[in-house]
Amino acid sequence: MSVRVRTAIGAVFGATLLAALPGCGGGTSTGGGGDGHPKTLTYWASNQGASLEDDKAKLTPELQAFEKQTGIKVKLEVVPWTDLLNRILGAASSGQGPDVLNIGNTWSASLQTTGALLPFDDKNFAKVGGRDRFQDSALASTGAPGKAPTAVPLYSLAYGLYYNKKLFADAGITKPPATWDELVQDGKRLTGGGHYGLAVEGGNVSENIHHAFVFAKQHGADFFDAAGKPTFTSQGAVDGVKQYVDFIARDKIAAPGNAEYAQNESVADFANGKAAMLLWQAAGANLQKHGMKPDQYGVAPVPVQSGTPGPGNNIDTMVAGINIAVFKNSGNLDGALKFVQFMTGDAEQKKLNGEYGSIPPVKTASQDPAFNTPELTVLRNAIATSAAPLPQVPKESQFEELVGGAVKDLLADAAAGRPVTTQSVQARLAKAQQQMQ
Incomplete structure (x- = not known):
C-alpha cells in the first residue's frame, strides 16, 4: 500500500459489504455517449506524495497528456488514506463511484467480495497490455487466489x-x-x-x-x-x-x-x-x-x-504497493481501461514511480537504470526474494x-x-x- 498506506477501517465494513449493490446505478463518467464523443473519467488517486497538493502537481500533467492522446478528460480527486477505504465502500454500497481508483494492494481480496470492481480476466488484462507485463510478486496482491484480480499493480513498495x-x-x-x-x-x-x-x-x-x-x-x-x-x-x-x-x-x-x-x-x-x-x-x-x-x-x-x-x-x-482498479459501473469502461493502460505503460511507470520513489511493478519499466539506486536495489531485491503478500x-x-x-x-x-x-x-x-x- 502508499508511498504511505493509511487505513481507517470502520466497523461499517461488514454492513457496507452486505449492502453492496454493484448492479445498481452507474459510474460518474459525464458527457459524450452515443454520439461518439469521449466521456470524462473520474479518478480517485491515493495520497502518494508529501501532500494532496503535491500529488495534484505530479498527476495533473500526466492526465493532460492522456487527454491529448485520447481526447478523454480525467477529473482528478486525491483522497487521503484516512478516507479512501470508507469512500470506496460507500461507492460500492450506492453503486455510484469513480471510473478509476487507486486501492491499497492489501485490500484487494476484501474489495473483490463487494462485486463493485471490474474483474481483470484475460480479456480485460489484454486491453491493458497483458498479465505477463507485471511482476509475479505484485500480482500476488491483486485478489484472492483462483479468482480474476480486481485491480492491476501500479506502484510497488517494500x-x-x-x-x-x-x-x-x-x-x-x-x-x-x-x-x-x-x-x-x-x-x-x-x-x-x-x-x-x-x-x-x-x-x-x-x-x-x-x-x-x-x-x-x-x-x-x-x-x-x-x-x-x-x-x-x-x-x-x-x-x-x-x-x-x-x-x-x-x-x-x-x-x-x-x-x-x-x-x-x-x-x-x-x-x-x-x-x-x-x-x-x-x-x-x-x-x-x-x-x-x-x-x-x-x-x-x-x-x-x-x-x-x-x-x-x-x-x-510484506508485498507493499498500490493497485489501480476500475469501478464496474463506469459509464465508460473502454475509456477507463485505456486510462489503466496509460498509467501502467512503460513511460508513465518510469515517470510516476520515479516521482514517488517507488518501484515499477511492470517488468520492463523496472529495468530502467533510474531504479538502480542503492535504496531501490535493496527494496527491489526484497520484493523479489523475501516478500510475502498479506493474507488475501x-x-x-x-x-x-x-x-x-x-x-x-x-x-x-x-x-x-x-x-x-x-x-x-x-x-x-x-x-x-x-x-x-
Whole structure:
C-alpha cells in the first residue's frame, strides 16, 4: 500500500459489504455517449506524495497528456488514506463511484467480495497490455487466489531498514544490523544524547499490521489458516507482536511518544536526527523533502531472527504497493481501461514511480537504470526474494483494523509504563479474533 498506506477501517465494513449493490446505478463518467464523443473519467488517486497538493502537481500533467492522446478528460480527486477505504465502500454500497481508483494492494481480496470492481480476466488484462507485463510478486496482491484480480499493480513498495550514517559512526557501529538481536543492541548504543535508536509509527494501524505480519511470519506463524479462519492467538503470532511492542516496552530503543505517531512523524524524527533507524516503505523521497540528503543515510534489508532475509521464515517485508482498479459501473469502461493502460505503460511507470520513489511493478519499466539506486536495489531485491503478500482473504480489511488496533493499544500500554506480557498480548489478540468471528 502508499508511498504511505493509511487505513481507517470502520466497523461499517461488514454492513457496507452486505449492502453492496454493484448492479445498481452507474459510474460518474459525464458527457459524450452515443454520439461518439469521449466521456470524462473520474479518478480517485491515493495520497502518494508529501501532500494532496503535491500529488495534484505530479498527476495533473500526466492526465493532460492522456487527454491529448485520447481526447478523454480525467477529473482528478486525491483522497487521503484516512478516507479512501470508507469512500470506496460507500461507492460500492450506492453503486455510484469513480471510473478509476487507486486501492491499497492489501485490500484487494476484501474489495473483490463487494462485486463493485471490474474483474481483470484475460480479456480485460489484454486491453491493458497483458498479465505477463507485471511482476509475479505484485500480482500476488491483486485478489484472492483462483479468482480474476480486481485491480492491476501500479506502484510497488517494500520495507527497508534506514540508518543514519553519522549517528552510527559516532556510536562506533560499522554496519547495519542483520538480526533483531543486533538491532536491539545497536539501538541501545544509539539511544541517548537527544535521540533514540529507532523510530516507530505506533499510532498508525497500517504500520502496525505490516510489522505484526512480518514478525509473525518470522516466528513461523500466519494470522489465518488454510481455510481462511483467523489464528491470531497462535504462539508465533503472539511472540511476533510482543517482539515489536518490546521496542518501547522492554528494549526502550524507541521513544514512548512514538506510540501516538500516525502521520509520518517517525520519518520526520529520523530525518531530523531524533532517531538513528527507521523501518519504512521507500522512504527516500520523503526523507529528502525533510532535508535529509541521500548520502546521509543508508538502506539495508529489514532484520530477521537469524541469518539473512530470504524465503520461508526469513520473510522481511510484506508485498507493499498500490493497485489501480476500475469501478464496474463506469459509464465508460473502454475509456477507463485505456486510462489503466496509460498509467501502467512503460513511460508513465518510469515517470510516476520515479516521482514517488517507488518501484515499477511492470517488468520492463523496472529495468530502467533510474531504479538502480542503492535504496531501490535493496527494496527491489526484497520484493523479489523475501516478500510475502498479506493474507488475501475476504476479511483482510477487518484483520488490518482489529489486529493493527490491538498493537496500537499495546504500544500505548508500553508508553504509559503498563506491563506488556505474553499474556496481555495474547488477550488483546484473542479479543481481536473474537471480533472477527
